Amino acid sequence: MTRAGDVGHARAGGVGHARARLAAALLALAAAALAPAACTEKRDDGTAPAPAVAELPPLALRDDTANLMLTWIDEKGDTHVELRPADVPAEGRALVRAMLSDRTEGTRDAFYVADLTQKRPDGTYAVRTMARREWESLLEKRRAEHIAKTAPPPPAAPGPGGSAGAGGPAAPSNLAGVTVIIYGASWCKPCHQAADYLRAKGVTAVVKDIEEDPAAAAEMQDKLAKSHQRGGSIPIIDVRGQILVGFSPGALDQALARAARGTTL
Structure with missing residues (x-):
């Protein structure tokens, strides 16, 4: 006949084994959850969607807005700076970064971007918030497209005994004080x-x-x-x-x- 003490010990041992198995299972699940993150993590290469940024305070942009600096982008991806909306040429008016020199909003992770082709009845231009990363990606995209269209063919490889040609002009030797x-x-x-x-x-x-x-x-x-x-x-x-x-x-x-x-x- 099995004694009560033996039954108690058996139950206790069963509970202990069950708890051990549960702990092992939880550890295995945690390891499985962490493993994909470690394996699939990769450095941001600029192709991921830009993270959302908080909307900037409203900006009333008019033709006579003071302390204004406008940056527009040409087809080559180069940026140009103007001080008045009227000075921005037609090719760059649809997407212009706006910054006011007397305020810090729009100078960090979020930019003011205006469409100077759209003027409202009250004389203001349409302005929205754009992430800095999105603006920078746009510049890179335009530059890459321009380079792809205009890049010269690669130079021919030098023949036997030939050289690849001289490099660019040498720097003057007395530039230390410049x-x-x-x-x-x-x-x-x-x-x-x-x-x-x-x-x-x-x-x-x-x-x-x-x-x-x-x-x-x-x-x-x-x-x-x-x-x-x-x-x-x-x-x-x-x-x-x-x-x-x-x-x-x-x-x-x-x-x-x-x-x-x-x-x-």
């Missing part, structure tokens, strides 16, 4: 390319963000005015008084050569 100022923005890829290009030549490059620093924006506009240029594609590059609009390695090399010879403004 400092170049680049006016741009954090999202502007050509601005970063210009800075990298200069630093690779041993030239000191000072980058000023015209969105983060209103004084830098005013300084840039003053230099453009004095050089009889209304505006254009950022970066705006000052090579000892030589004001270049946009990043062109050839034009920059010529300006550096003049700076090295001391023939600058």
